Each structure stands twice: as C-alpha cells, then as structure tokens.
Amino acid sequence: MEEPVTIPCVHCEALNRIPRVRLADKPVCGRCKQPLFAGKPVELTDRNFAAIAERGDVPLLIDFWAAWCGPCQQFAPTFTAAARALEPHVRLVKLDTDANPAVAGRFHIRSIPTLIFLHQGREIARQAGAMDARSLERWVSYGLEQIRGTPAR
Secondary structure (H helix, E strand, O other): OOOEEEEEOOOOOOEEEEEHHHHHHOOEOOOOOOEOOOOOOEEOOOOOHHHHHOOOOOOEEEEEEOOOOHHHHHHHHHHHHHHHHHOOOOEEEEEEOOOOHHHHHHOOOOOOOEEEEEEOOEEEEEEEOOOOHHHHHHHHHHHHHHHHOOOOO
C-alpha cells in the first residue's frame, strides 16, 4: 500500500497526510479548510520558511527574487504558469530576498533570480538566472529524477 504524503498548509502550517492518489482531488487542510494547492506560487518568509519547506514530502521549487529585479519580473509569469502545471506534484514558492534576508543568507543567494529545488528541506538542485518555460520544465524533471533516484536523461 502506498504511503500518504505529508503536506504543510501554507495558511496555518498544520501538517496534513493525504493519500498520494488523492493529490489531484484538490485536498484541503484538515485544520483551516483552505486549499493545500492554489495553482499559483506561494509567498514564503523568514518566519514561515522552515514550517513549509522542511516538513513536507512534496518537493518545493523556490524562486528567490526581488521587486527591483528586471529578470525576476520577466520570469514571474513563467513561474506562475509552472505552478499551475506542476502542482500538486511540486509546490512552487517565492521568497523576496530583500524582505527575507535570513533565508536568503542561509542559502547563500548571491544573484537573483535563483531557483532552488528542495525535498524534505534538502537542496536537490540550484539554478541562477531566469529560464524559459521549456528549460524550467526540463530542470524540474531533472530534480524529480534526482529525488526518485533515477538517472538523468
């Protein structure tokens, strides 16, 4: 029998255990009843980062960005579209490096945008610079292969 997936709620930080086969059924949080996935990137902060990024089974794709960054602004629609396509198998989040220096410092962010693929709090892959949709899709596939332990193509 397949193990359930642990998903932290981005609204109340409660942990939810959902059968993997039910992820596409638009699950809601058992505590606050908010959707666990909204089809768009979620904003994380220094305060809630650990509760969301380190406690779940769903891989996390983080866009480290800043409001003043032109490439970050150009990449934002691609990242939003990717959230619609990849959820619930990958959760996409954004972290403003200016407003959240502790997490940005922890990950040694030196340029933006920087993408980091995490699984259970562990860094799987990192990419500096914006990507087009196809490149992002290939890069996420590579990250998922690393998690599953299958060789990259």
